[in-house]
Amino acid sequence: MTVYKGRIWLIFEDGQLMDDIDTDMIYHNKYLAITDKSQMGQYTFDNLKGYEDFAKKAQPQDIVVVGANFGSGSSRQQAVDCFDNLGVTCILANSYGAIYKRNAINSGYPILTIKELDISALSTGDVVSIDTDSGTMEKDGLVIGRTMPLSTVQKDILAAGNVFEYAKGL
Amino acid sequence: MGQTMIEKIMQKHSNEDAEPGKIIWIGIDVRSARDFGGANVVKNMNTYYPGEKVNDRSKTYFTFDCNVPANTIAYANNQHICRKYAKEQDVRVYDVDAGIGSHVMIEEGLLAPGETGVGTDSHLNILGAIGAFGQGMGDQDIAFVFKAGKTWFEVPETVRIDVEGDLPANCTARDLTLKTVGTLGTKTALGKAEEFFGSAIDKLDLSGRITLASMATEMSSIIALLQPNDLVLKECGAARGSPVQGIAPDADAIYSGNVTVDIGGLKPQISRPGKPHDVVDVETVNDVQVDSVFIGSCTNGRYEDIKAAADVVKGKRIKSGVFGSVVPATRRGYIRLMKEGVLETLMDAGFLISNPGCGGCASGQIGMTGEGQVQVSTSNRNFTGKQGAGFTYLASPETAAASALLGRIATKEEVK
Ligand code: SF4
Numbered sequence: 001m002t003v004y005k006g007r008i009w010l011i012f013e014d015g016q017l018m019d020d021i022d023t024d025m026i027y028h029n030k031y032l033a034i035t036d037k038s039q040m041g042q043y044t045f046d047n048l049k050g051y052e053d054f055a056k057k058a059q060p061q062d063i064v065v066v067g068a069n070f071g072s073g074s075s076r077q078q079a080v081d082c083f084d085n086l087g088v089t090c091i092l093a094n095s096y097g098a099i100y101k102r103n104a105i106n107s108g109y110p111i112l113t114i115k116e117l118d119i120s121a122l123s124t125g126d127v128v129s130i131d132t133d134s135g136t137m138e139k140d141g142l143v144i145g146r147t148m149p150l151s152t153v154q155k156d157i158l159a160a161g162n163v164f165e166y167a168k169g170l
Numbered sequence: 171m172g173q174t175m176i177e178k179i180m181q182k183h184s185n186e187d188a189e190p191g192k193i194i195w196i197g198i199d200v201r202s203a204r205d206f207g208g209a210n211v212v213k214n215m216n217t218y219y220p221g222e223k224v225n226d227r228s229k230t231y232f233t234f235d236c237n238v239p240a241n242t243i244a245y246a247n248n249q250h251i252c253r254k255y256a257k258e259q260d261v262r263v264y265d266v267d268a269g270i271g272s273h274v275m276i277e278e279g280l281l282a283p284g285e286t287g288v289g290t291d292s293h294l295n296i297l298g299a300i301g302a303f304g305q306g307m308g309d310q311d312i313a314f315v316f317k318a319g320k321t322w323f324e325v326p327e328t329v330r331i332d333v334e335g336d337l338p339a340n341c342t343a344r345d346l347t348l349k350t351v352g353t354l355g356t357k358t359a360l361g362k363a364e365e366f367f368g369s370a371i372d373k374l375d376l377s378g379r380i381t382l383a384s385m386a387t388e389m390s391s392i393i394a395l396l397q398p399n400d401l402v403l404k405e406c407g408a409a410r411g412s413p414v415q416g417i418a419p420d421a422d423a424i425y426s427g428n429v430t431v432d433i434g435g436l437k438p439q440i441s442r443p444g445k446p447h448d449v450v451d452v453e454t455v456n457d458v459q460v461d462s463v464f465i466g467s468c469t470n471g472r473y474e475d476i477k478a479a480a481d482v483v484k485g486k487r488i489k490s491g492v493f494g495s496v497v498p499a500t501r502r503g504y505i506r507l508m509k510e511g512v513l514e515t516l517m518d519a520g521f522l523i524s525n526p527g528c529g530g531c532a533s534g535q536i537g538m539t540g541e542g543q544v545q546v547s548t549s550n551r552n553f554t555g556k557q558g559a560g561f562t563y564l565a566s567p568e569t570a571a572a573s574a575l576l577g578r579i580a581t582k583e584e585v586k
Contacts, residue, residue, distance in 0.1 A: 075308070098324070098361055101324070102311070105193075105322070106310065106311070106314075151192065151193035151194070151322075152186060152194075152195070153193045153194065153195055153322040154193065156195075163310075163314050164214075164218040164219075164310075164313075164314065164317075166318075167218075167219070167314055167317040167318040168218075168219070170225075170317070170318050170319075
């Protein structure tokens with residue numbers, strides 16, 4: 001059983017989870033020369049309107065909640081790695097850009113997809129727990145949302161660490 | 171529940187249910203790396219799996235086609251890195267003389283209908299022409315497949331494209347292809363598979379099917395799949411040396427969308443510079459003066475394409491001041507064109523003939539366009555800067571040949 005527990009960040013725009021956050025808003029291209037993962041976290045979302053100070057305020061184990069088509073745009077791996085470097089536990093989105101999904105799954109970074117979520121029951125800073133096996137998301141012992149089941153692919157790679165580690169076991 | 175072609179192929183290669191939207195593991199029959207990306211695949215292999223063998227050497231290949239023979243030291247180095255690695259691993263290299271990798275795979279029967287292949291070539295989905303699943307991927311993804319022999323895909327939804335009407339005598343598979351690209355644009359099939367239906371599709375020969383499938387990428391589609399007809403099965407069977415099976419969608423397959431492309435009364439088509447999907451009738455731009463013409467690429471570099479161009483220019487001369495080049499897609503095609511005197515016809519008309527490969531499409535190999543220069547090309551992309559600093563129109567080999575003769579954009583019917 002895998003449970004992700006942490007403080008949530010609701011990334012909002014006009015009172016709704018923000019859609020179409022592209023890789024330049026997540027990790028701007030001016031930092032692409034950086035290859036050391038430990039230097040990436042500090043720039044997370046610094047080009048996302050309203051969340052420029054995210055990296056300063058984020059704490060290990062936080063969970064980021066966003067809307068549809070998260071990570072559209074370029075193929076930069078940094079847009080995944082920056083969250084890992086900050087210690088962000090996982091990302092929860094309505095959907096993901098195709099390349100972002102490939103990069104996140106291959107690097108063994110947990111991304112979860114929302115099936116249903118009662119946003120009105122939540123505020124940024126609330127502590128929630130997500131059980132990826134049952135797909136339930138709870139706050140104070142009450143179910144406030146559901147996530148899509150993880151594919152066997154994603155489970156296999158998460159268990160191994162990343163796609164390259166996974167292949168070693170084959 | 172009925173399945174589309176892509177779902178059937180993925181199902182056959184997986185032990186999970188191939189439902190659209192679901193991510194599943196898929197066995198890969200052929201794994202390749204070309205001279206673009208290949209050296210990085212080797213680097214990844216050496217980093218993550220030092221001293222280890224590839225999963226199955228008989229299914230793993232290097233194909234050099236981008237810059238052949240290398241005319242930059244960077245490409246020469248990359249090819250050399252791949253050759254050394256191939257020797258260590260005892261895997262086959264289709265070297266700089268072989269031709270475009272995806273075409274070589276079909277000609278040599280490395281891949282047959284219903285099978286799966288991946289490589290570092292963004293147009294590897296051309297394999298949809300024989301009803302096989304091909305996909306281009308990044309160098310990390312390909313290194314993983316070299317080692318694992320499988321990879322994961324999100325099963326795409328499928329768009330059904332019905333081509334209505336018969337192809338008029340003055341049009342070719344390329345005109346049908348351009349009409350389709352113009353109709354669908356880059357959004358309709360974004361991230362989805364395409365399946366083509368219609369009597370005009372059934373009649374397409376392998377060469378025409380390759381032309382159509384090669385432009386799935388320009389429609390932002392994962393792959394354009396065509397159900398093989400008897401002729402294609404025969405050709406693929408001959409290439410493999412044993413009979414091959416076709417693959418067909420179920421009658422009750424579920425499609426996420428339907429598009430109709432009407433080709434009744436179609437006129438020769440051309441893409442204007444910058445966007446492959448900016449397609450118009452050739453006659454609307456036939457006052458545009460042409461400086462150079464390129465006939466070749468994975469879209470129109472087959473024997474049949476080059477023969478068709480030669481038939482237009484036979485006994486005539488390219489307009490003085492226009493530069494024309496021809497690059498057969500593969501060595502085999504080249505030999506046949508040479509033996510049948512087709513290359514001679516083209517040389518007599520004033521064309522330059524180069525060795526097989528991507529030359530003319532991958533920039534630099536047989537010359538680029540200069541600023542302001544207008545080119546008519548049979549390749550699949552005309553983005554700004556792709557073939558130099560000039561303006562590239564995309565059209566059929568016949569239209570390209572006629573334009574070379576008249577020094578302006580023209581259909582073959584305008585050649586007297
Ligand atoms: S001819 Fe052009 S599009 Fe085709 S494989 Fe070669 S470089 Fe790619």
